Amino acid sequence: MPSLPARLFSAIIRIGMRRRHWGPPHRLVRRARLLMGTQPWWQALASRGVRITPVAGVAPDGTPVRGEWLAPPAPGAGVVLYIHGGGFVACSAATHRPITAGLARATGCRVFSLEYRLAPEHPFPAAPDDALAAWRWLRAQGIPADRIALGGESAGGNLVLGLAQRLRDLGEGLPAAVVAFSAWTDLAATGASRYGNDGRDAMFRPDNPPDFAACYLPAGVAPDDARVSPLYGRWHGLPPLHLEVGAEELLLDDSVRVHEAVRTAGGDSALVVRPGLPHAWPILAPFVPEAAQSLRDAGAFLRRRLDAAR
Numbered sequence: 001m002p003s004l005p006a007r008l009f010s011a012i013i014r015i016g017m018r019r020r021h022w023g024p025p026h027r028l029v030r031r032a033r034l035l036m037g038t039q040p041w042w043q044a045l046a047s048r049g050v051r052i053t054p055v056a057g058v059a060p061d062g063t064p065v066r067g068e069w070l071a072p073p074a075p076g077a078g079v080v081l082y083i084h085g086g087g088f089v090a091c092s093a094a095t096h097r098p099i100t101a102g103l104a105r106a107t108g109c110r111v112f113s114l115e116y117r118l119a120p121e122h123p124f125p126a127a128p129d130d131a132l133a134a135w136r137w138l139r140a141q142g143i144p145a146d147r148i149a150l151g152g153e154s155a156g157g158n159l160v161l162g163l164a165q166r167l168r169d170l171g172e173g174l175p176a177a178v179v180a181f182s183a184w185t186d187l188a189a190t191g192a193s194r195y196g197n198d199g200r201d202a203m204f205r206p207d208n209p210p211d212f213a214a215c216y217l218p219a220g221v222a223p224d225d226a227r228v229s230p231l232y233g234r235w236h237g238l239p240p241l242h243l244e245v246g247a248e249e250l251l252l253d254d255s256v257r258v259h260e261a262v263r264t265a266g267g268d269s270a271l272v273v274r275p276g277l278p279h280a281w282p283i284l285a286p287f288v289p290e291a292a293q294s295l296r297d298a299g300a301f302l303r304r305r306l307d308a309a310r
Helices: 004-016 025-035 040-046 094-107 126-140 155-170 208-216 252-264 289-308
Strands: 051-058 064-071 076-083 109-114 148-153 178-181 241-246 269-274
Touching: 004 289, 025 208, 040 094, 064 094, 064 126, 076 094, 076 126, 076 155, 076 289, 094 109, 094 148, 094 289, 109 126, 126 148, 126 155, 148 155, 148 289, 155 178, 178 289, 241 252, 241 289, 252 269, 269 289
Parallel strands: 076 109, 076 148, 148 178, 178 241, 241 269
Antiparallel strands: 051 064, 064 109
16 A cells, blocks of 8 residues: 555545546647746755755866766765656756655665756757766766766666666677666557556656657657667676566556566566556656655665675
8 A cells, every 4th residue: 555645645646637638749848848847946845955066067078067976974985876756858957856855865876967958958878878978977987887876767777778778789788787767668658558558657658658749759769779778678797687567557568578688588577566656756756655755765885886896
């Protein structure tokens, strides 16, 4: 049984956000930027005791890198590169401080939260290129690849999983581990849960994922292209994964199928399916106990993997 706060937030999200259509692209983007993420007072509450430092850097190839460092008191070795969600069109490093500050506390290490370019102003490949630039910027600071872990939720989960595949293919070294909450791994929306969970998902209806994908994908790029949908990529030779998803989410199968593909390829993947929670629920910390628990579990996993790299 989900907690009372989880049930209350699910009801609020259902009333305020769930609709069959979010409108044409300009209206969808405006609505997403209004409704998704958290407000400044929430961000301040969730990040108490965590030092936040804005970043405006440059990757070795000249690509700008923007975001913020979040550091707990006396941070240990290792870094988490976190990439926020928002359907590729909304949110920011600041809106996701409930997650990034929580991971900084749970891992005891610094978290770099990336501010990547958003669609539709900057469609694919802007976001994954910014993710790669952030990785290279961290590496240029002398941080070994196996002392960096990746984390993301929703569209950010897509980007960190895609980044891990891309790094493997480029031979640039692999991160210590990857955490993904409610990852949107299939922009073609072929999972059975897209319709099977219709009416159960507090946030989305079946037509919503393709509408968001249309805002992100330029002409000529198919939604089942592995560059935009990591589900269709190759899953061998990747670092350990920790995947969490809500049992009632339309995107349930986006995580289940990734988990199965990694295991089939001989990789290391753990899948946690949590009942009664809305899409990307860790952002509801500190108000929802399950959000705090997911951040603690993910943080413990990342800490173990980072410590193993010493």
